[in-house]
Amino acid sequence: MGAVILARPGRSGVLSSLQKAATASSRTQCRQNHFHPPVQYRKQELPFRAAPTRSCRLYHSQFHPRAPTHEYTNSQTTILSAALEHIPSHGFTLEALTLGARDAGFLDVSVQLLPRGEFDLILFWLASRRGLLRAKVEENQFESLRSVSSVEAKTKLLILERLKMNQDIAHKWQDALALMSLPSNIPLSLSELHALSSDILTLAGDSAVDTAWYTNRLGVAAVYASAELVMTSQKPHADFAAIEAFVQRRFEDRTALAEKITGFKQYLGFVGSTAIGLGRSWGLKI
């Protein structure tokens, strides 16, 4: 166990040497970069956030980047990131969390640090994949994205890239979906889906500033969620081409629906202008 202290909720622990070092380096780095040093906790207290907070999209700029959707303590992050490696074999279970805790050098009982248990692991998986997708694009590791210019094509590529990240755990994803569909978990699950669709559209360069902002996010969320569901019904390690074809069909459906709506709006516009013209010809002051 050494320097790693197990911090239980409601108990005061001592900051480990790792945390002290991280805090110190963070403080000096922040001072160099003209940012306020982080809050200093008393030595007896470990910063503990029991549950991830609901995502809230606020004003964002290069000077004021958006705060992370879910914040975990260092211990929680360590356990959860170690547990990710056990998901393909053990699924989103308490067993995977326990093995993750062991790998990270914690006691088995330290999974009590995660009040939501398996659902915390699911949220962490979703948030970490989203972070990985963002990092891939921002650090120019996504070659195929640069070869396309349209927002729709980029969106499709990003959805497929995110789905590829689920390939190793697709056979375990149905259990995760079952947990996510519990009434108490639905708000956070939908919040995470919204965060993903929002990130995908932002990375794709979508600049909608009207009602399309909502319809685009709804469309991406629907395509992604349905493709994810199709993935779970496939055989393990099945050919990804079927998923690509499915996503392509969904995008074609979206385009067709958009065209129908546009056509209907144009029709209403023509009828309206004709009615106004008729009214004017009858002497109405329109």
Place this chain on the structure above:
Amino acid sequence: MEMLTVRRSSVRLFLDFLAPSTLRSCSRHYASAASVPPSTAGTKPLYILNKRQREYLDSALRVNQAGELAATLIYTAQTPQVVRSHPHLRPLMKHMYEQEVGHLNTFNALIAKHQVRPTMMYPIWEQAATFLGWSTGAMGREAAMACTEAVETEIGTHYNEQVREILSWEAEAERRGEELDPELKEMVSTFRRIRDEELEHLDHAVENDSKEAKPYDPLVNVIRLGCRVAIKISERV
């Protein structure tokens, strides 16, 4: 202990943004030197916005966009009717409309740049603004100008409050030996410029007999109340 350190660094690429702020090193995504352009790196430290201030800017940009959308649509609906009976007003209506379109484009760009959610009431405000413009235009030139006066009074007041709020942050930053970031400074000057142009529209409306509208007081008060309600709704929804 060694293993723990190695594990943490191996997953840093995509898990840094999940760690708590106390332990998060100033990475690329969060408050880094890369975030600050070289020109500002040697001067005063930057004033960091808190959650409340970011929420304020979020709702301010959302409301401003909705307001400019409404103003543009009001002029679009008013112009044909006003110009038909008063052709000499065509240049004025065109000038005011073009300025409003410029303001709307400015806020559309800011909304996209700062990843702010537009108001959910967008389609409703579109219909309401078109109806308001059309109905006041049908009531005559004076009513159309009274509508402009009422709307611009509310919008001007609202911009004033926003400028005052951001300037209070600047004063607080100076007290702490810090400074606002260039984007915010530019935003304040944009708000000021747009406010002055809106108040110029108000002057034009008064010059063109907005006070002669029948009935003046009920019309202006109802429109101003509607604007205040729309602002409150757009701030939240």
